[in-house]
Amino acid sequence: MYDLTEFNIRDLSECGFMVRQLGKEAQSMEAASKIIIKYLYDNLVNCQTQERSCVLIRLFKTHSYGNLTPELQKYVQHTLNKTEINHDLKCLTLLATAGEKPEWNYRDKSLGHQAIPLVDEEAISKAPMISQLIKQLGVEPGVLIQPDPDLFVYLEEEIYQIFYVPNALCSPYIPAKKSFVAPFNIKSVLGCGGLLPSGDTFVVLMFLKAELPKATLDLLRHLTLNIKMAILPFDNNSIFINSGQYNIINQVKDVSEQNISIDNLQSEIDTLNQLLNVSEKSTITQSQSLERVIQELQTTIVKLQESNTKLLHTEKMSSLGRMIAGIAHEITNPINFIKGNIVYARKYTENLIELLTEYQKHYPIPVHEVQEKIDEIDVKFLVEDLGKIYKSMGNGTEQINEIIQAMRNFSRMDKGEFQKINVQEAIDNTLIILGSRLKANPKSPAIKVIKEYQDLPLIDFYPNQLNQVLINIMSNAIDAIDEYSQQRTTKDIENEDSRIIIHTEIIKQANTEIITSDWVQIRISDNGPGISPELQKKLFDPFFTTKPTGKGTGLGLSISYQIIVEKHHGNIICCSEVGEGTTFMIQIPVQQKLG
Ligand SMILES: Nc1ncnc2c1ncn2[C@@H]1O[C@H](COP(=O)(O)OP(=O)(O)OP(=O)(O)O)[C@@H](O)[C@H]1O
């Protein structure tokens, strides 16, 4: 089954092969045509509805009156209304037909098209479709009426055109609009054909329920050649089924049988050559479009990978943000409760101490048991220490509030517009979030953070995104230091603390498209193991990771690159030497170009 609206080179090859094979089983041109036309009628379908694409499909061949069967000769006599007819008169003869109405499946049941005498140019021009079709095939009607054998040798090689009328209902070339085109819902008409070595023309006409794309039309030219190959062996001899005596009646008498078969063989070779040529051309066109499609697919895959990468990371960051916002929210109430109650606890304690002092004033010598308790709990120290405890509790709650504020700032969602961002604040918030990872643990010592901040202006940045970059780079530094400390001896660690230095400064950047030349630079250096030059080349590639599965996705730096370089027109540079640690430099224009 082939769908002409999606006809491809594979369909063409299969269909062409079948057409040629089917032709081989026949004993006459009519028989070959019938099998081929029936095959096309049954196999050209709309693949979605399984409905046949052709309302009617017919194969015609020009044929000399003298070579027609007696029935057809009578038919022509009746058409022309005379009995004396020149035997050389060409008649467009219906050889095979298949269609929706039962009578369209028998050539001898056609009322008007069994054999159309091509009397003269004027007569031909009265049948607009036939004359247009013939012209479209590249043959002048005059040539058709009186074939010039020499001209045909040339034409036969050239002509395997197709004729296509896209909007059948509006076309001046298509007759019987009311009785045929409209009621049978015919959308377009396709004609294809060519010349045979005898000088005769063959034409296949398809009345279709769909309009065909240009690509299909190009491919159908090949089908014409395949049909020609199938009927070619019968040219000049067996035309009609069971009518040997009518075939070759009127052949040019000085052409021997041998010559005919040599001519036919030559024609077969020529047609095969043409088939090869057009096949090669379509293979080239198809492979070019395949290459294009592959290229497009590759670009799409890269884009998909990129957006997937972004999505993954955005998802990662937003769940981190949500989690942090959730924790901040949950801690707020109890901490406010503690903070509020500390004030009362302090006041009540002060009251109790005052009361105790009053007691001591009025009863300077307490009973033995009370004195014993006073000594046991060391009241003097307790009173002094309580003040300090309340002070540190107050400081502690203040600190927790600061952490909550930092967590809130960190998880502030992307508003989709540049905002003025305080770089130092973003760094401090990130350090608070990563606080627990900087502390000593059984596997690695504490990491010292050294801040070297220069006063910086606020910079234009998408909110939350600088946090993403900082958290990526700082967690990489912590990971690297942690991993390195497993390899270092205690002595090494004593000699050199694990440390991260964060340095900020204003730099001037020349040759930049950004309006301002003021940039800020954040340098984050660690004294981890460093990165080899080979690995440095891959650092910013999506999915590049040296961490075990489940620990690293290899997205941190590629996302950071996108944020800094692509979204904020900055730079992100890595300087590293194995054994010497790593520095990431983030350079960002203070002001972003609007629009
Ligand atoms: N400061 C550093 N010191 C040593 N190696 C580093 C450093 N920063 C990055 N790397 C190397 O670069 C690789 C890629 O880092 P990247 O942040 O893109 O991915 P990742 O950390 O492996 O995974 P994740 O997606 O979880 O961040 C790391 O696996 C690591 O090998």
Ligand SMILES: [Mg+2]
């Ligand atoms: Mg990382």
